[in-house]
Amino acid sequence: MxxxxxxxxxxxxxxxxxxxxxxxxxxxxxxxxxxxxxxxxxxxxxxxxxxxxxxxxxxxxxxxxxxxxxxxxxxxxxxxxxxxxxxxxxxxxxxxxxxxxxxxxxxxxxxxxxxxxxxxxxxxxxxxxxxxxxxxxxxxxxxxxxxxxxxxxxxxxxxxxxxxxxxxxxxxxxxxxxxxxxxxxxxxxxxxxxxxxxxxxxxxxRKGSAVYDIVLHGKAAHAGRAKHEGRSAITAAADLVVHLEDLNVNPHGVTVNVGKIDGGNAVNIVPDLAIVRFGARAPDKAAADWVHGEIEMLLSRARQREGIHGHLHGGFYRPPxxxxxxxxxxxxxxxxxxxxxxxxxxxxxxxxxxxxxxxxxxxxxxxxxxxxxxxxxxxxxxxxxxxxxxxxxxxxxxxxxxxxxxxxxxxxxxxxxx
Ligand SMILES: [Zn+2]
Structure with a gap:
């Protein structure tokens, strides 16, 4: 050389x-x-x-x-x-x-x-x-x-x-x-x-990088007259965010960061929409596959809450x-x-x-x-x-x-x- x-x-x-x-x-x-x-x-x-x-x-x-x-x-x-x-x-x-x-x-x-x-x-x-x-x-x-x-x-x-x-x-x-x-x-x-x-x-x-948006839908209701009829997308999002951040404790070198939450409305309305925006980084393909699987599992968990549905957008747009x-x-x-x-x-x-x-x-x-x-x-x-x-x-x-x-x-x- x-x-x-x-x-x-x-x-x-x-x-x-x-x-x-x-x-x-x-x-x-x-x-x-x-x-x-x-x-x-x-x-x-x-x-x-x-x-x-x-x-x-x-x-x-x-x-x-x-x-x-x-x-x-x-x-x-x-x-x-x-x-x-x-x-x-x-x-x-x-x-x-x-x-x-x-x-x-x-x-x-x-x-x-x-x-x-x-x-x-x-x-x-x-x-x-x-x-x-x-x-x-x-x-x-x-x-x-x-x-x-x-x-x-x-x-x-x-x-x-x-x-x-x-x-x-x-x-x-x-x-x-x-x-x-x-x-x-x-x-x-x-x-x-x-x-x-x-x-x-x-x-x-370089690590690989993913961007994700999880859109959660609940059911709107008047917070005073019919709180019990509503299904809060923000509550579902809050629980999801905590679990997403917990993914940072892992042996694969993966990091996850929730960067933004959109949704909700006035305080007298049960919120029927929340959007959780987050990124993930992984050092190799196996680690990227692992975290993607965990994210899908957390979404299906959120969907198990009564009256909540949701979908996942995005993924690893730059492989490791x-x-x-x-x-x-x-x-x-x-x-x-x-x-x-x-x-x-x-x-x-x-x-x-x-x-x-x-x-x-x-x-x-x-x-x-x-x-x-x-x-x-x-x-x-x-x-x-x-x-x-x-x-x-x-x-x-x-x-x-x-x-x-x-x-x-x-x-x-x-x-x-x-
Ligand atoms: Zn540049």
């Missing part, structure tokens, strides 16, 4: 090119961060996508915007509503090249329109602003790494598909199909552009991404490549989830924190380290060079998945 840390001619070329455009990458990221693309801001997402497609047209590739799939959400009345969001950016290059890579990212952020808009120079080589790290900076890094790779002599050895989604922060319900399809079109390795930690550490194993032999081999290759840049890259397991989970579930080993270095993401203190743009774009371009020249044997890494 020591050959990974040596600099090739192609490496030196991309390094020089990317160092020269570090500030331009920061400037483009700032201009993108000024446009709000909160996951529920459909107009903002639809307005942003054409400019993103234009930027990716700088690649020697086929670029198109594809409508995302409408998806359903349980609204506060207990009914489901169909949501249509922004398009998916799809980019494809050299499908006949010997090695195929799938790359992904998202252009939505967690910040609703008008909530966090200001870009602030923190004065210590860091910028604060919405989506700078997560992940408009990552999209810039992906794009410039590919442009640098394509300017080199190894271009024809690697083809790729890119999927950039409008809904990663809310679960990829509108775009998961595109990730799976791109991963399963012959890709050997996946590369996703979530931010790395400020220290440069990247994510290793454990650190198997293929993942470890890829992490070792990334660490070895990092040494060529003087970086000491470590991988840390996390309970967080991302598109890398979907790509792993589609059978493709992947590294998912190839974006910029930053921190405090999902808060108004989100920041990016400005010098990390050229550094991380170089890391990606170096990986592509090694995948192309065979120093990273992508086929051998993928073979470890089975």
């Amino acid at each position: 020591d050959s990974l840390s040596k600099l090739s001619t192609e490496d030196e070329q991309v390094r020089e090119r990317l160092l020269a455009i570090n500030d331009a990458m920061v400037a483009r990221t700032v201009s993108w961060a000024k446009l709000n693309t909160g996951s529920w801001n459909t107009e903002g997402l639809k307005g942003f996508a054409p400019g993103l497609a234009d930027a990716f047209s700088e690649l020697d590739a086929d670029v198109r915007l594809e409508p995302s799939r409408p998806f359903q959400t349980v609204i506060d009345t207990g009914e489901t509503e169909t949501i249509e969001t922004g398009p998916v950016l799809r980019v494809r290059a050299r499908p006949d090249a010997p090695v195929q890579v799938v790359m992904s990212g998202h252009y939505d952020t967690v910040f609703p329109d008008g909530t966090f808009t200001k870009i602030t120079d923190l004065g210590d080589g860091r910028l604060n602003g919405p989506g700078l790290a997560d992940m408009k900076g990552g999209l810039c890094v992906m794009l410039e790494a590919l442009k640098a790779f394509e300017a080199g002599a190894l271009k024809d050895r690697v083809g790729y598909q890119i999927v950039v989604t409008p809904d990663e922060e809310i679960g990829n319900f509108a775009s998961a199909h595109a990730l799976t399809e791109a991963a399963q079109s012959g890709a050997l390795i996946g590369m996703t552009y979530e931010p790395a930690m400020e220290t440069g550490a990247m994510s290793g194993g 991404k454990p650190r198997n032999a293929a993942q470890q081999a890829l992490f070792d290759a990334v660490s070895g490549t990092g040494r060529a840049l003087g970086l000491d890259i470590t991988f840390e397991d996390t309970g967080g989830v991302c598109e890398g989970n979907n790509i792993f579930a589609a059978g493709v080993p992947n590294v998912d924190t190839l974006g910029v270095r930053g921190g405090r993401i999902h808060s108004a203190e989100e920041y990016v380290v400005t010098s990390s743009f050229a550094e991380r774009a170089s890391l990606s371009a170096f990986l592509l060079n090694r995948i192309a020249d065979g120093r990273i044997d992508a086929a051998a890494i993928k073979a470890l998945m089975s």
Whole structure:
């Protein structure tokens, strides 16, 4: 693996090119961060996508915007509503090249329109602003790494598909199909552009993540005149919540969190509706199956209460991404490549989830924190380290060079998945 840390001619070329455009990458990221693309801001997402497609047209590739799939959400009345969001950016290059890579990212952020808009120079080589790290900076890094790779002599050895989604922060319900399809079109390795930690550490194993809504119906009645005729959905929900939280004591590494309860009405009405909204995380498939079974059992228990019925929505939308032999081999290759840049890259397991989970579930080993270095993401203190743009774009371009020249044997890494 020591050959990974040596600099090739192609490496030196991309390094020089990317160092020269570090500030331009920061400037483009700032201009993108000024446009709000909160996951529920459909107009903002639809307005942003054409400019993103234009930027990716700088690649020697086929670029198109594809409508995302409408998806359903349980609204506060207990009914489901169909949501249509922004398009998916799809980019494809050299499908006949010997090695195929799938790359992904998202252009939505967690910040609703008008909530966090200001870009602030923190004065210590860091910028604060919405989506700078997560992940408009990552999209810039992906794009410039590919442009640098394509300017080199190894271009024809690697083809790729890119999927950039409008809904990663809310679960990829509108775009998961595109990730799976791109991963399963012959890709050997996946590369996703979530931010790395400020220290440069990247994510290793990831848990799987589920979101659930349990809708409980009872029977309304006047609380004064006919309390005995009512059947309280809130009482059933309260009992259910306690049992769901009790699932946290388990030997499987599973966590469950009830995040929200909707329903009820005025205090003089026995409530006929309650919606229990919760999440679950599990380190592997057996643990995910276990907790799903427990949840179904608790729902059937709630239904045994007289006059109560209910139903379950949701499930494990992101399967677990454990650190198997293929993942470890890829992490070792990334660490070895990092040494060529003087970086000491470590991988840390996390309970967080991302598109890398979907790509792993589609059978493709992947590294998912190839974006910029930053921190405090999902808060108004989100920041990016400005010098990390050229550094991380170089890391990606170096990986592509090694995948192309065979120093990273992508086929051998993928073979470890089975
Ligand atoms: Zn992200």
